[in-house]
Amino acid sequence: MKPPIRIGIVGMGGFAGWHHNTVAKLEERGEARLICTCDPAAATFAAQQADWKFNARGVSVFPDYRTMLAACGSQLDLLVVPTPIQLHAEMHRAGVELGLPVYLEKPPTLDYLELEEMIVRDRSARKSSFVGFNFIIEKPRLALKERILAGEFGAVRSATLIALWPRPADYFRRNSWAGRLMMDGRVVLDSCFGNANAHFVHNLLFWTGGPELYSWAQPAAVRAELYRAHAIEGADTFFVEADTTTGVNLRFALSHTGTGAGTHAETVLCDKATLKYIVGQHAEIRWHDGRT
Numbered sequence: 001m002k003p004p005i006r007i008g009i010v011g012m013g014g015f016a017g018w019h020h021n022t023v024a025k026l027e028e029r030g031e032a033r034l035i036c037t038c039d040p041a042a043a044t045f046a047a048q049q050a051d052w053k054f055n056a057r058g059v060s061v062f063p064d065y066r067t068m069l070a071a072c073g074s075q076l077d078l079l080v081v082p083t084p085i086q087l088h089a090e091m092h093r094a095g096v097e098l099g100l101p102v103y104l105e106k107p108p109t110l111d112y113l114e115l116e117e118m119i120v121r122d123r124s125a126r127k128s129s130f131v132g133f134n135f136i137i138e139k140p141r142l143a144l145k146e147r148i149l150a151g152e153f154g155a156v157r158s159a160t161l162i163a164l165w166p167r168p169a170d171y172f173r174r175n176s177w178a179g180r181l182m183m184d185g186r187v188v189l190d191s192c193f194g195n196a197n198a199h200f201v202h203n204l205l206f207w208t209g210g211p212e213l214y215s216w217a218q219p220a221a222v223r224a225e226l227y228r229a230h231a232i233e234g235a236d237t238f239f240v241e242a243d244t245t246t247g248v249n250l251r252f253a254l255s256h257t258g259t260g261a262g263t264h265a266e267t268v269l270c271d272k273a274t275l276k277y278i279v280g281q282h283a284e285i286r287w288h289d290g291r292t
């Protein structure tokens with residue numbers, strides 16, 4: 001049996017809590033071991049720390065990630081970074097400098113210059129990091145993409161994404177960076193397009209990318225209209241049209257406005273069929289000769 005993967009998680013609240021739950025389950029199966037964690041507000045997570053049985057599991061808790069890595073970095077196999085977007089680059093860098101692969105929450109950053117630097121840094125890293133765009137590994141998605149690449153549906157002409165995810169005002173008050181454009185001189189650009197629904201945006205690029213399975217379309221030109229209904233710095237409603245370098249047309253409509261249940265759908269228009277994919281629910285092939 002393989003030794004458990006030794007993990008450090010940066011952060012405890014928000015989505016970091018889900019990472020803690022998952023690692024605790026993997027630990028019960030002997031597949032992982034949480035060595036250390038940190039949070040500037042660690043004391044406010046006392047109840048969670050008791051639930052996660054940190055004392056019994058021997059987990060070390062630190063107030064910040066630099067102290068944590070200085071004390072425990074050499075004992076780790078993986079660093080998990082589910083923290084505010086604008087902190088990802090420096091935390092990824094700290095992991096790379098220690099030779100650790102980083103599980104970086106999406107989006108890696110929304111500052112494109114910073115992204116270029118992160119990619120260059122990762123290329124020379126001892127171990128590659130990865131970004132948690134977790135819908136890419138869905139088996140039905142991978143099978144359908146193989147069929148697209150094999151040419152079964154004819155050439156891909158266009159793809160659309162509708163992702164409506166109504167969010168109340170509280171959503172933007174849950175932390176200091178939600179809905180922000182800049183903070184402390186750093187680019188945040190938090191939005192339904194760049195963050196909350198970034199999975200689906202990424203999925204659309206995946207459907208239309210080739211020739212390898214794990215390839216993503218490259219936008220050549222982008223036109224967009226952005227709107228705001230919530231009292232936030234950024235936008236909460238996006239209409240985006242893009243042409244890819246291979247001539248595929250992409251159209252996106254995303255919003256955090258409205259009320260009620262959300263909805264999302266990824267659609268890929270090919271010469272012989274239209275494919276509709278709804279994460280976790282539904283995959284449909286509608287042939288243009290009438291078959292479904």
Ligand SMILES: NC(=O)c1ccc[n+]([C@@H]2O[C@H](COP(=O)([O-])OP(=O)(O)OC[C@H]3O[C@@H](n4cnc5c(N)ncnc54)[C@H](O)[C@@H]3O)[C@@H](O)[C@H]2O)c1
Binds near residue numbers: 107174176
């Ligand atoms: N994959 C998904 O489905 C999914 C879902 C939700 C959020 N996310 C991503 O997770 C990341 C975090 O989002 P969130 O809404 O949980 O953010 P958040 O602001 O709630 O932060 C998460 C935790 O990081 C801690 N933190 C903040 N600064 C820190 C620092 N300097 N050092 C250590 N810890 C620090 C916060 O105290 C908090 O406990 C974002 O990138 C977000 O896009 C992914």
